Amino acid sequence: xxxxxxxxxxxxxxxxxxxxxxxxxxxxxxxxxxxxxxxxxxxxxxxxxxxxxxxxxxxxxxxxxxxxxxxxxxxxxxxxxxxxxxxxxxxxxxxxxxxxxxxxxxxxxxxxxxxxxxxxxxxxxxxxxxxxxxxxxxxxxxxxxxxxxxxxxxxxxxxxxxxxxxxxxxxxxxxxxxxxxxxxxxxxxxxxxxxxxxxxxxxxxxxxxxxxxxxxxxxxxxxxxxxxxxxxxxxxxxxxxxxxxxxxxxxxxxxx
Amino acid sequence: xxxxxxxxxxxxxxxxxxxxxxxxxxxxxxxxxxxxxxxxxxxxxxxxxxxxxxxxxxxxxxxxxxxxxxxxxxxxxxxxxxxxxxxxxxxxxxxxxxxxxxxxxxxxxxxxxxxxxxxxxxxxxxxxxxxxxxxxxxxxxxxxxxxxxxxxxxxxxxxxxxxxxxxxxxxxxxxxxxxxxxxxxxxxxxxxxxxxxxxxxxxxxxxxxxxxxxxxxxxxxxxxxxxxxxxxxxxxxxxxxxxxxxxxxxxxxxxxxxxxxxxxxxxxxxxxxxxxxxxxxxxxxxxxxxxxxxxxxxxxxxxxxxxxxxxxxxxxxxxxxxxxxxxxxxxxxxxxxxxxxxxxxx
Numbered sequence: 001x002x003x004x005x006x007x008x009x010x011x012x013x014x015x016x017x018x019x020x021x022x023x024x025x026x027x028x029x030x031x032x033x034x035x036x037x038x039x040x041x042x043x044x045x046x047x048x049x050x051x052x053x054x055x056x057x058x059x060x061x062x063x064x065x066x067x068x069x070x071x072x073x074x075x076x077x078x079x080x081x082x083x084x085x086x087x088x089x090x091x092x093x094x095x096x097x098x099x100x101x102x103x104x105x106x107x108x109x110x111x112x113x114x115x116x117x118x119x120x121x122x123x124x125x126x127x128x129x130x131x132x133x134x135x136x137x138x139x140x141x142x143x144x145x146x147x148x149x150x151x152x153x154x155x156x157x158x159x160x161x162x163x164x165x166x167x168x169x170x171x172x173x174x175x176x177x178x179x180x181x182x183x184x185x186x187x188x189x190x191x192x193x194x195x196x197x198x199x200x201x202x203x204x205x206x207x208x209x210x211x212x213x214x215x216x217x218x219x220x221x222x223x224x225x226x227x228x229x230x231x232x233x234x235x236x237x238x239x240x241x242x243x244x245x246x247x248x249x250x251x252x253x254x255x256x
Numbered sequence: 257x258x259x260x261x262x263x264x265x266x267x268x269x270x271x272x273x274x275x276x277x278x279x280x281x282x283x284x285x286x287x288x289x290x291x292x293x294x295x296x297x298x299x300x301x302x303x304x305x306x307x308x309x310x311x312x313x314x315x316x317x318x319x320x321x322x323x324x325x326x327x328x329x330x331x332x333x334x335x336x337x338x339x340x341x342x343x344x345x346x347x348x349x350x351x352x353x354x355x356x357x358x359x360x361x362x363x364x365x366x367x368x369x370x371x372x373x374x375x376x377x378x379x380x381x382x383x384x385x386x387x388x389x390x391x392x393x394x395x396x397x398x399x400x401x402x403x404x405x406x407x408x409x410x411x412x413x414x415x416x417x418x419x420x421x422x423x424x425x426x427x428x429x430x431x432x433x434x435x436x437x438x439x440x441x442x443x444x445x446x447x448x449x450x451x452x453x454x455x456x457x458x459x460x461x462x463x464x465x466x467x468x469x470x471x472x473x474x475x476x477x478x479x480x481x482x483x484x485x486x487x488x489x490x491x492x493x494x495x496x497x498x499x500x501x502x503x504x505x506x507x508x509x510x511x512x513x514x515x516x517x518x519x520x521x522x523x524x525x526x527x528x529x530x531x532x533x534x535x536x537x538x539x540x541x542x543x544x545x546x547x548x549x550x551x552x553x554x555x556x557x558x559x560x561x562x563x564x565x566x567x568x569x570x571x572x573x574x575x576x577x578x579x580x581x582x583x584x585x586x587x588x589x590x591x592x593x594x595x596x597x598x599x600x601x602x
Contacts, residue, residue, distance in 0.1 A: 097281050135284040145285040147460075183460070189286040189448055190457045237280040 089247015378452020
């Protein structure tokens with residue numbers, strides 16, 4: 001659903017007229033520009049057609065021929081350079097303690113996603129707002145028990161970019177950590193956890209016609225998954241856990 | 257805010273996060289104090305070498321159920337080392353003495369004196385329920401519990417046992433300390449995180465109730481150099497023993513520091529025939545202040561090293577001043593006399 005929302009945003013944005021007089025998007029990679037123009041420019045005439053045996057007939061035929069279909073606009077560039085984005089979406093982490101309990105926290109999250117280069121590195125830092133906690137089948141609204149609800153999620157590592165159906169795709173593995181910090185209301189115990197592990201991330205970005213700061217404005221979607229296996233604060237109690245997050249992004253893409 | 261203060265706050269937050277998170281994961285939405293008041297009888301037994309057992313059973317309802325609280329307190333040294341406590345419902349049907357203890361909460365305040373300070377769990381509580389089957393036999397002033405080694409023993413009524421306490425000799429003052437300390441250890445054995453890094457939870461003060469009456473408030477200020485205050489108010493965790501006043505500990509993040517504060521105690525013995533005995537009152541000073549019996553000597557305060565009381569003396573005095581016995585009790589000294597000797601426990 002989130003990916004669909006992101007796609008709808010992208011399509012709506014692409015259909016909108018250019019903002020601030022920005023030119024329509026075209027391929028900026030010389031190689032892609034060349035590839036896009038080659039078929040129309042270099043297609044030889046069909047010499048076997050009887051209509052084409054006479055120069056005059058050929059001219060008539062050319063005049064009667066429909067206008068060629070315009071080439072689809074290229075929305076993806078060289079995959080080089082920085083990508084910055086703000087992300088928004090749900091975050092879920094679940095982990096098992098060696099004492100036999102399962103803890104799950106569902107949070108809202110807002111974060112900053114940055115990457116650099118077609119073969120480069122990425123980092124994603126999210127702030128969490130834990131909304132619901134679960135333990136061993138019991139469900140708790142965190143607002144009822146904790147005076148402050150906060151947390152963070154960090155994933156960083158190498159990344160690769162490529163073109164996927166007109167979008168710029170990015171993926172990579174990384175080191176992962178989630179912090180949940182819930183100081184209790186009066187009469188309730190604090191809760192905190194810092195599960196660390198390894199994860200993977202992926203994102204899709206579509207360039208819109210809009211520009212900001214001389215860069216293309218992009219919309220898209222992101223997702224990540226992680227396997228957590230070490231909590232430095234509770235090394236004796238964490239068995240393992242999993243973290244998932246997904247959402248939509250709004251950011252700045254390639255320089256124009 | 258200056259960069260220095262930001263850095264200090266950052267370190268403090270990291271320390272708080274790190275320290276508050278040590279030990280096993282907390283339960284989600286875990287209440288700190290779940291103690292149910294027990295209005296009934298307090299029984300005490302010699303549990304073996306260095307161990308005292310305390311059993312508080314409320315008045316039974318028409319269905320034969322009553323709240324209960326049980327503690328096993330270890331005092332191989334005068335400061336005490338560990339406490340385990342059970343709370344729940346005592347169900348006794350019929351006259352054969354068969355009883356079921358439906359345990360609802362079990363506490364553990366283990367001896368972690370050799371564990372690195374940031375790795376100590378301190379007091380923890382499990383809310384997993386389980387039953388304990390016992391057989392009880394009552395006789396004059398005694399309650400014999402058998403059938404489960406965890407709670408078995410020949411108990412005597414604490415208020416009657418208090419009648420064995422003297423008031424004039426130094427050993428009487430030492431006994432007064434050890435009896436009052438049972439109540440203090442029991443309270444600390446229910447304060448979640450006490451004795452571990454989780455005590456940083458109490459930057460926001462919390463109040464725990466006494467099993468019989470009164471309250472104790474625990475609060476903490478500071479991070480890298482902190483003060484922990486236990487403020488007892490009419491605190492009666494075992495029937496007939498009431499403590500009041502502050503117990504304070506100043507320590508750094510390594511667990512080094514000292515204690516101070518003066519607490520009062522009041523014992524209310526009751527004879528077997530129900531006659532109230534003469535109350536015994538007095539005070540315990542943790543900071544080396546013997547006024548008016550002697551000088552204020554901070555160097556005699558209880559010294560804390562690595563989170564453990566290792567030096568100085570508890571200064572104890574029984575009222576009235578100049579008549580009642582006085583004593584200086586070293587925290588690492590074996591109790592002399594022991595609680596069992598003080599109260600003439602069988």
